[in-house]
Amino acid sequence: MSISNGTFANGTSNGESKPTPLKILIVGAGIGGLSAAIFLRQQGHHVTLLEQSRFANELGAAVHMAPNATGLLLRMGINLEDLGAVPCKILSQSLPDLKPMFEVPLSRSAGRWQHQWLLAHRVDLHSELKKVATAKDGPGSVQLRTSSRVASVGTQGIVNLESGETLEADVVVGADGVHSKSRYALPGSQGIKTFGSGKSAFRFTMPRSRALEDPLTKPLIERDGHLNIFMGKDRRVIVYPTRCNEVLNLNCIHPTSESEAKDQKADDWQSSGNLEKMLEVYKGWHPAILRLLGMADNETLKVWDLLDMDQLPTWTDGRLALIGDAAHPFTPHQGQGAAQAIEDAASLGCVLPAGTPLAEVPERLKLYERCRYERASRIQEYSRLIGKDFGSGPPLDTSRHTDENFGHDEWHHTSQKLRAWQWARKPALYRRMPVTFGPFPGPRQDHFGNARDWKDSSFSTASIKFKTSRTLLQNLLPPGFKFASADTNCYASFSLSSLGNLEWLGGHGYNHFGLYIHGIEYTNENGEKVTGTYLPVLFENLADPIISGREELGMPKVYSSLDVTRVADTWRLTAGWMGNSFLDLSLNGLETKPSPDQVQQSAAPSTVTDEGMIFHKFIPTTGPDGSKERDQADVDYFGFVSYMDEAKTGFRRVERTLTAARAEIKFDALDWKKLPTLHHIVDRLAEIPIEVIEAKLVEGRGGNDLRSVRKLC
Template sequence: MASITDGTGHASEAAQLLNVLVVGAGIGGLSAAIFLRQQGHHVTLLEQSRFANELGAAVHMAPNATGLLLRMGINLEALGAVPCRILSQSLPNGKQLFEAPLWRSAGRWQHQWMLAHRVDLHKELKKVAIAEDGPGKPAILRTSSRVASVGTDGSVTLESGEQLKADLVIGADGVHSKARYALPGSQGFKPAGDGKSAFRFTMPRSRALEDPLTKPLAEKEGHLNMYMGKDRRVVIYPTRHHELLNFVCIHPTSESEQKDEKADGWQTDANLQKMLDVYKGWDPAVLKLLSMADEDTLKVWELLDMGQLPTWTEGQLALIGDAAHPFTPHQGQGAAQAIEDAASLACVLPLGVPLAEIPERLKLYEKCRVKRATNIQEYSRQSGADLGSGPPLDPGRFTDENFGHDEWHYTSQKLREWEWSRRPTAFRRMPTVFGPFPGPRQDHLGNSRDWTLSTFTTASVKFKTSRTLLENLLPSQVQFASPNSNCFATFSLSTLGNLEWLGGNGYNHFGLYIHGVEYTKENGDKVVGTYLPVLFENLADPIISGREELGMPKVFASLDVAREESAFRLEAGWMGNAFLDLYITGLSERPESNGVQASGAPGGGPPGAGPPPAHGPPPPPKEEGLFFHKFIPTTASEGSKERGRADVDYVGFLPNDEEAKAPRQVQSTLVADKAVIRFDSLDWKRLPTLHHIVDRLAEIPIYEVVEAKVVEGLRGSDVKGARRLV
């Protein structure tokens, strides 16, 4: 049972869920709290600041992020975020290189590209994470909780000395993460400047619209406006109901002045004149707009980068967001990738995850995320390089890969594949993309089915017939064990009920069983048993599973059973056309006997009465199991030499000793006085898919019925002991 403790060993809470500590309550940490809460887990957020406030600037929320926010229940447009409608790029002198109306390509992406205000987004994330309403239990937000150290065993120590313990710790503590350094091999990795910094500020859009010189830069709604110089650039876009303009002015770090090098890079004050000097000589409209910035809100941010960590997870610790992969801003994907991390991590941790699986599932999260996040990191580095310093870039490729992704859907599939890989022996049959196929031998997780409460009623008629005729129904690998011209076969009907794998429902099957045949193995050993040439069933599910998983010769037919006190009747047909009538009468509980009366034997055999002749054929050798022929044709076009050839062609075998491991529990055996079997092969029009089978069955002579009975009981068989004979 999962719990968070207070450091003294006393559980503060216990429940059948994961208790999670999230270090950091920024965009990534709050997103993780929401997704994990929605999964049913209990989350405590540890935020070092007093109010967990975000910087008053804007943030790109591309379609790959806005879709995940909608999954959390957050609609950015309702919060004032502006849909990005126009993308343009200009030279420093103001000459426009291109202007792309994005609404024309909006149908390419499932969700909108939004220009949001960080404060609005952060407040909404915090609200959703800790709200009393909504799915799951509200997250607990602990502010002024500065973390001193983090362990890989679920432990966190605060600077106050308080110790916390959880089932899982998520390091969402940003670029200067402390959680990062609990991971093996991470000590040599520290974020460092990439040579660029960014002035950041917002101003009322009305300020730009009031000046004729700057109005063209701000008058178009949803306009992401980029001015690109060789080693510096200015990015302008609206946010918060089009009321604010957001500015990101990237330049060489050496040209900007930081008043307090120890301050957080997001909050370091900047000098307005220094910013204007950095862009000296640029388009007058751009310079005029920059000069309108409020110096007391102007900040400078050094762009930090870091190499790829050896791992993001260890034990019960996982990193997300900038703690795992700091981003430069040139792709506008930093916050989006933190949200994707949060979604992926929560996705691999549904409610009910065993504690022992947490380390392996965290590795799965890392596997899902590391390639994509690392690629986008590199794209950001490439797109942020000075012009002319590298190979030509394809920004469209970057956009397609960035935007056209749904991390929840992606990780969900990877989680399924991971779960499937843990059950390599589970049955897989078409359509395979949905994973192991549930059926009579396994559930959707590959676990064995429970057959103990299933019921069966089997009506069988065993008879003497012609070996010469039946050997034409045997595959080449199987022959009769005895040279006698007489042989024995059985028509058998089983009604199965209360099957777990069919939700408590059942079905019927009827087949021909040819006794006393043998198969010679590659080493010369012989196996004697019964051969099943055809099995009719009245439900698609067992037909498909039996054909594909086992290779049994199953076909569809309607099998209508009528049961009376002392009689049992089967009518088999196809689409209302009856081809078989099997009727057993005079059923009573008495010792089983030979010599029941047969009537109307197909094939012209005599009805017969009384016991079998004293000098009849000897009984067949002891049978060891059931044979069947598995054949699957190759896929080939008409006229191809491969047409009609086999992809699979072998004899399968179900050993009696395997079936005996879970024996049926017989509750009653009723012996019959009389058995009637009548086939009518009809024609190809009335039996378009079965006529060739029924016509052959109708030829089988019944010389003498030697046994007819009805057996009822519990515990059917999943025939999972079936195997290939070699």
């Protein structure tokens, strides 16, 4: 079995093949790159991270970690609250003169979201991601190579470094940010450039105590977990605490034309700001806000341009995939940039579980893109809309955007998409209720579409062939069926098979007992005639084969207990329901006879040869009591299993045949109280007069799964 057929959507193997890890190169070790390394490592792969910096003197500000991201971090083994991240308890928005616009107490609505909304420090998050990614223990491996500047990236697993070194991998992940070099390896991306959104942002952190000590600024920041937004027409200030409520993060978004950055390189967070310039940008705002901004350290104040980019036509090609800002740069107005990079990483890890065949990588990367492209693009557009100048355009339903953002779990989303992709690759998979869980394993195939192995299974079939009333048996045939022979005599069999050591039942077995009417002819609408054995009812003692046989094949199966005993030369069957026995059948004086290599269905002593088995598949329409729908059928046709075709597809070897000196069979229909669901069937079987022609017990190995069944039109 190939791993592609034997791997679950969550990345665990069914144990029939040893997973082979992929070699993966990730360009960029930011939040997205490190997250991807963790998810891919958890799947057992070998990852190399290429980072152009030396990771020295890491700086940064705070970062929103909304519930859609914190849940994925927990899946990585990271709880940001343990690192000092602050739960967001209050969201408020005010005008520049401090006049309130609204306030939402999030502590009372937090139960709406599965995970916490946290206000974390970017450095703390980045450091923990790096720690988890490069830990010695755990599945897979991650090697971090710093000072590794990438010159170019190919779509077939090649990365060229500026040092002249060439690296090869099974998968390359471009996580190299808004100025990505990986991006331009993709077709159609060369003409797409980043551009300024028209806004820039001053950003800085400072001790919260500094603002608490000033009576003018204290009211703005004194509540723990308070995300406070001050909205001007074309500029805004966002303030919130992080690091155990001891550090304040300030983000001051304004028109780019009004600020100047020294040595600024587009979105470089390390570009120096200018305190006097920032205060000038917010001239005329409430003195408390200006006092708060004036507390910034000029030497640590940073400013950067908020960049945007048109949609790429694709994020993947061959064995290259982009994640995070390399694929979809975000303006910060929803605080979803880092979250969407983490979602990308989760999705990518999900579509590349342990044992992913190398040949499937390009198609699986396209699946990752389909899982992520629409959502990330939609949130990009939301961020643009929310970032518009105050009062411009129609009012926005921000709660709808928040609910859509926060209520999503990308791992669960991609897992289902991966399952659907796997199922769609094998359209012939058996499906039955409950269909939402995918293909249903049964006797004909496992969950992955692989045929069952029957060679180690066993069978023991006891049958009584008898001569009986043609008129009575004709009453059990559907309209359009008749006996193929004009002979007055007709023949049928009662037969019980005990099946054991079945792979599809985990080595267990079950019994089935049925009435088989021989020599029946059916002519379809096209004039095609089929002669076979008609099966009006089949009792079985286990739900799994009953459901499988009824839904997949259409056989008329019902439940009963079927207890078989064997003492010396006597074989006995007792059938019943809830302790009430309705059948006692025995073969006595069993004697071994030579047997052929294979056994076919016994033919009645007539000129008619049965070609296979025929049965009626009927499923009623769902509808209320008394409705017209109750008189209609959703499914109503006949099924046919060819003995010749089954002999070609199955494996069956008879090891011993025993003939009975005598056979006895006795039905007791009891009543509706003792057999509330079977009385109408057993009562009819009890009417059949029986003149035994032959009784025998056949034992052997192997079996047939009846996969050759077809519909008689």
